[in-house]
Amino acid sequence: MIQSMTGFGKSITQIPNKKITVELKSLNSKNFDLNARIPSQYREKELDLRNIISNSLQRGKVDLSIYVEFTGEQTSTNVNTEVVQNYMHQLREIVNASEVELLKMAVKMPDALKTEREEIDEEEFKAIEKAVREALEEINNFRTDEGEALEKDLKLRISNIGQLLDKVIKMDPERVEAVKERLRKGIEDLKEQADENRFEQELVYYIEKFDITEEKVRLDNHLEYFEKTLKTDDSNGRKLAFISQEIGREINTIGSKSNFAPMQQLVVQMKDELEKIKEQILNIL
Structure with a gap:
C-alpha cells in the first residue's frame, strides 16, 4: 500500500479560556522538513512536537501551525498604563487633540502593550499533543x-x-x-x-x-x-x-x-x- 506525501489535517481542542487549532499540511520532499509556526509560549515543547510528527509522517515538506484563541477573560497581553500616560502627556505638548485621539495615538507607540510570558501548563500541553495526534491521523488518512x-x-x-x-x-x-x-x-x-x-x-x-x-x-x-x-x-x-x-x-x-x-x-x-x-x-x- 502506497501513500502520497501530499495531505492536510486539522484538529480543534477546547481548554479553559482557550481554543487551540492545530493544522498540518504536507507536500513532497526528498527528506523530512518541518516548518513550525507556533506561539512563543510553546517553543520549549517544539522538539517534542517535531519528534511526534516526524515519526508519523517520515518524509515530506510539512507545515505545522498552532493558533490560540482566548475565549475567557484572561489574556497574556495588558496595557502598559504608565507608558501610555507618558506618551499622552508628551503628545499634548505637540498636538491639540482630544483625550480619545491622544489615546489612539499613544497605544500605537512602542511598548504601549506588554505581553507577560506564560509558563506552559502540562495539562495544556497534553491537550495540544492530543490535537497534534488527531491532525496526524487525519493527514495520514488523506495521504492514504x-x-x-x-x-x-x-x-x-x-x-x-x-x-x-x-x-x-x-x-x-x-x-x-x-x-x-x-x-x-x-x-x-x-x-x-x-x-x-x-x-x-x-x-x-x-x-x-x-x-x-x-x-x-x-x-x-x-x-x-x-x-x-x-x-x-x-x-x-x-x-x-x-x-x-x-x-x-x-x-x-x-x-x-x-x-x-x-x-x-x-x-x-x-x-x-x-x-x-x-x-x-x-x-x-
Whole structure:
C-alpha cells in the first residue's frame, strides 16, 4: 500500500479560556522538513512536537501551525498604563487633540502593550499533543486516499508498458528479417562477388549487436517487480524510483538497438508512460 506525501489535517481542542487549532499540511520532499509556526509560549515543547510528527509522517515538506484563541477573560497581553500616560502627556505638548485621539495615538507607540510570558501548563500541553495526534491521523488518512489514486494510475502505466513490450516481442522476428535484408542488399550493391562465409560472419555480428533478448527479459522482470512492490505493506517511493530507473535503462537500450522504425515508435510510447510514472513517484512516501 502506497501513500502520497501530499495531505492536510486539522484538529480543534477546547481548554479553559482557550481554543487551540492545530493544522498540518504536507507536500513532497526528498527528506523530512518541518516548518513550525507556533506561539512563543510553546517553543520549549517544539522538539517534542517535531519528534511526534516526524515519526508519523517520515518524509515530506510539512507545515505545522498552532493558533490560540482566548475565549475567557484572561489574556497574556495588558496595557502598559504608565507608558501610555507618558506618551499622552508628551503628545499634548505637540498636538491639540482630544483625550480619545491622544489615546489612539499613544497605544500605537512602542511598548504601549506588554505581553507577560506564560509558563506552559502540562495539562495544556497534553491537550495540544492530543490535537497534534488527531491532525496526524487525519493527514495520514488523506495521504492514504491520495496513495490509492496514485496506485491505480501507476498500475495502469505499468500495464501499458507491458502491453507495448508484448508488441515489441511479437515484432522482433520481423525486425531481424529486415536487418538481414538490409545487409544482403548492401552487399549486392557493392557490385562485387560477396564471400558467403564473410557474409555469414557479418550477419552473425550484426544480429548479436542488435539482439534485444536480454533487454526484453529484464524489462519484463522489472515491470513484475514494480507491481509486487506496489502490493507490499510499506510505502517505499525511493524503491519504486530505483526500479523505474532500471525500467528506463532497458527501454533506452531496446530503442538504441532496435534499428527498426516501427519498434522505435513503440519505444517512444513506453518512454512517455515511464515519464508519467516518474512524475507520480515524486509524490510517494
